[in-house]
Amino acid sequence: MTRTAHPYDLLVIGSGAAGLSVALGVLARNPQARVAVLSKNDLSEGSTKYAQGGIAAVLDAADSTESHIADTLVAGAGICVEPAVRAVVEGAPEAIRWLIECGVLFDHEGGGLHLTREGGHSHRRIVHSADATGKAVEMALETRIRASGADLFEHHNAVDLIREKLPQGRLGRCVGAYGLDRRDGRVHRFAARNVVLATGGASRVYLYSSNPDGSTGDGIAMAWRAGCRVANMEFSQFHPTCLYHPKAKSFLVTEAVRGEGGLLLRPDGTRFMDDYDPRGELAPRDIVARAIDDVMKRLGCECVYLDISHKPADFVKSHFPTVHAEALKFGIDMTREPLPVVPAAHYTCGGVLTDLAGRTDVDNLYAVGEVAFTGLHGANRMASNSLLECLVLGAAAARDIAARIGTITNIPEIAPWDETWVTDSDExxxxxxxxxxxxxxxxxxxxxxxxxxxxxxxxxxxxxxxxxxxxxxxxxxxxxxxxxxxxxxxxxxxxxxxxxxxxxxxxxxxxxxxxxxDSVAPPQNTILVPKNFSVRRVD
The missing domain is CATH 1.20.58.100 (Fumarate reductase/succinate dehydrogenase flavoprotein-like, C-terminal domain)
Structure with missing residues (x-):
C-alpha cells in the first residue's frame, strides 16, 4: 500500500459506521475507485462499537414518519433544522435494509424485528441487536470493507488537512491529509481528490465520559484549522446512566434499560424522576441527566440507582446481556439489585457545518456522523438517532462523491512533512x-x-x-x-x-x-467562523 505515489479518489478519516458507510457506498457505485481508510486504532475501535441501544426507524404500522420527526423536533428544543430531520427519518427504513444485507443480525420477535422504546420516543421504533447494536453494525461493515479492496491504514492519527495553495496566498480545495503512523512515529502524506472526516465526537474533553479514548474531537479541530465553520458546540450530551464503580471505566448502561421499565432511585430506594418531568424515566436525556445531577448535589451522594430487578431474571439477561455481564464483573447482579449510575459525557451535538450531502465549507472536504453539524439534533440528540445519521447521511455523501469522482482534475504535489526544526521530547x-x-x-x-x-x-x-x-x-x-x-x-x-x-x-x-x-429573540444555532474562512459552500 502506497501513501504518496498516486492520489486516492477518496480518503476517509475514521472507521466507524459513518466512515465505512461512505467508503462502501462509493465502492458500490465505483468499484475501480481508489479508496483509503485511516483508523486511529484497530479498524473497529471507535464509538460505533460501544453503541448499545439501537437505531431508530419507523417500521411498525402503528408508528409514523411524522411521529418520529415530531419526537426529534421536541427533543431538539426548538432549533433542529427540519429538512435535515425529515431527510434522516425518511431514510431510516432503507438504512436498516442495507444493514441487514450487510449481515447485521437484529433481534426478532413474533416473526418481525423486535422494536424497543427509549427516552423521547412516543413509539417502539428502536431496532437492536440485544444491547450491543453498535458492535454488530461495526463487525458487519468491517467484514465488508476488508473484502472490498480499499487500502486500510490502522493505527494512524490524522495530523492535519491539506489545502491547495493558490495565488496571493489563498487556499483552495482540500487535497489530502498528513497522517502519523503510530507504530514508527513517521508522518506520511495522503493525497486525495475527496476527503471525508468521520472521526466522531469530542466527549473525552470531559473527565468522565462513556466514549472510548479516541473521541478527542480530531475532525472538528482539523476542519476548524482548515477554514470550516462549526456550530452548536455548547450542546454536549451527558448520558444519564453510566455504571458507577471505582474499577469501571465509565461503562454505559443503555437507555433501553429505562425503556423496558427500569426505575431511577435515590439511595433510600425512592423514585425521583416524576418530580422533574411527567414522562419520568422516559424523559429526554438532558432532563434525566440534570435530574440525577440535582439529586446527587442535594443529597451529597456519589451516585443514584437504576433498578430493573422487578422484571424476570430471564428477561433482563436476554435483553441486556452485555450490561448484565459487565455488572457481574464488579459483583453487581442487576437481576437482583439496582445498578449504581452517574451521568457522563456521551455525545457532541455540534460539529463541522455541512449540508445534507456532507459537504463542508471547503471544496472536496466532507464531514459525516458525530463530527458534523447538520441540524438533525438541535439542542439535544434523541436516543438512537446517532447511528441512523451515520448511515443515512453516509449514503448521501457516498452518492455525491461517486458522482463527482470522474470530474475532479489531478491534484498538486503535496510537500513532505517538515521536521527540520523539531526534536524528540524529553518532557x-x-x-x-x-x-x-x-x-x-x-x-x-x-x-x-x-x-x-x-x-x-x-x-x-x-x-x-x-x-x-x-x-x-x-x-x-x-x-x-x-x-x-x-x-x-x-x-x-x-x-x-x-x-x-x-x-x-x-x-x-x-x-x-x-x-x-430567550423569549425575545427567535431560536438560533450558534455558528463560529474561523479567521481563515473564505468560501461559503454550505447554506
Whole structure:
C-alpha cells in the first residue's frame, strides 16, 4: 500500500459506521475507485462499537414518519433544522435494509424485528441487536470493507488537512491529509481528490465520559484549522446512566434499560424522576441527566440507582446481556439489585457545518456522523438517532462523491512533512499534566450545569493551556498523545466560546445565570467562523 505515489479518489478519516458507510457506498457505485481508510486504532475501535441501544426507524404500522420527526423536533428544543430531520427519518427504513444485507443480525420477535422504546420516543421504533447494536453494525461493515479492496491504514492519527495553495496566498480545495503512523512515529502524506472526516465526537474533553479514548474531537479541530465553520458546540450530551464503580471505566448502561421499565432511585430506594418531568424515566436525556445531577448535589451522594430487578431474571439477561455481564464483573447482579449510575459525557451535538450531502465549507472536504453539524439534533440528540445519521447521511455523501469522482482534475504535489526544526521530547509529563488539567476544568466549569463565571474561568484556563500546547507542538516531534491534546484543547475553546454566546438555557446547555429560554429573540444555532474562512459552500 502506497501513501504518496498516486492520489486516492477518496480518503476517509475514521472507521466507524459513518466512515465505512461512505467508503462502501462509493465502492458500490465505483468499484475501480481508489479508496483509503485511516483508523486511529484497530479498524473497529471507535464509538460505533460501544453503541448499545439501537437505531431508530419507523417500521411498525402503528408508528409514523411524522411521529418520529415530531419526537426529534421536541427533543431538539426548538432549533433542529427540519429538512435535515425529515431527510434522516425518511431514510431510516432503507438504512436498516442495507444493514441487514450487510449481515447485521437484529433481534426478532413474533416473526418481525423486535422494536424497543427509549427516552423521547412516543413509539417502539428502536431496532437492536440485544444491547450491543453498535458492535454488530461495526463487525458487519468491517467484514465488508476488508473484502472490498480499499487500502486500510490502522493505527494512524490524522495530523492535519491539506489545502491547495493558490495565488496571493489563498487556499483552495482540500487535497489530502498528513497522517502519523503510530507504530514508527513517521508522518506520511495522503493525497486525495475527496476527503471525508468521520472521526466522531469530542466527549473525552470531559473527565468522565462513556466514549472510548479516541473521541478527542480530531475532525472538528482539523476542519476548524482548515477554514470550516462549526456550530452548536455548547450542546454536549451527558448520558444519564453510566455504571458507577471505582474499577469501571465509565461503562454505559443503555437507555433501553429505562425503556423496558427500569426505575431511577435515590439511595433510600425512592423514585425521583416524576418530580422533574411527567414522562419520568422516559424523559429526554438532558432532563434525566440534570435530574440525577440535582439529586446527587442535594443529597451529597456519589451516585443514584437504576433498578430493573422487578422484571424476570430471564428477561433482563436476554435483553441486556452485555450490561448484565459487565455488572457481574464488579459483583453487581442487576437481576437482583439496582445498578449504581452517574451521568457522563456521551455525545457532541455540534460539529463541522455541512449540508445534507456532507459537504463542508471547503471544496472536496466532507464531514459525516458525530463530527458534523447538520441540524438533525438541535439542542439535544434523541436516543438512537446517532447511528441512523451515520448511515443515512453516509449514503448521501457516498452518492455525491461517486458522482463527482470522474470530474475532479489531478491534484498538486503535496510537500513532505517538515521536521527540520523539531526534536524528540524529553518532557512527555507535560502532555499528561495538561491533558488531566483540561478535562478536570471542563468537567467542573463547562459540565451539566454552567454559569458565566465558571465559563469565564474556563476560557482563561484554556487560553493559557493552548499557548503552552502550541509552543510544545512547534518544538517537538508529534506523538498520538500530543495530537489528541492539541485537538482537545481547541475543541474545548470552541465549546466554551459557544456556551458564552448562548444567553439562555436550551436543551443540553443549562446556565444558572440565564435559566429560561430567550423569549425575545427567535431560536438560533450558534455558528463560529474561523479567521481563515473564505468560501461559503454550505447554506
Amino acid at each position: 512527555e509529563v507535560v502532555v499528561a499534566h495538561n491533558w488531566d488539567e483540561l478535562r478536570r476544568f471542563m468537567w467542573d466549569y463547562v459540565g451539566i450545569v454552567r454559569s458565566t463565571k465558571r465559563l469565564e474561568r474556563a476560557r482563561h484556563r484554556v487560553k493559557l493551556l493552548r499557548d503552552e500546547i502550541d509552543e510544545y507542538y512547534g518544538s517537538f516531534r508529534v506523538t498520538s498523545d500530543l495530537l489528541e491534546l492539541r485537538n482537545l484543547s481547541m475543541v474545548a475553546d470552541l465549546i466554551i466560546r459557544s456556551a458564552l454566546a448562548r444567553r439562555e438555557s436550551r436543551g443540553l446547555h443549562f446556565t444558572i445565570d440565564f435559566p429560561s429560554l
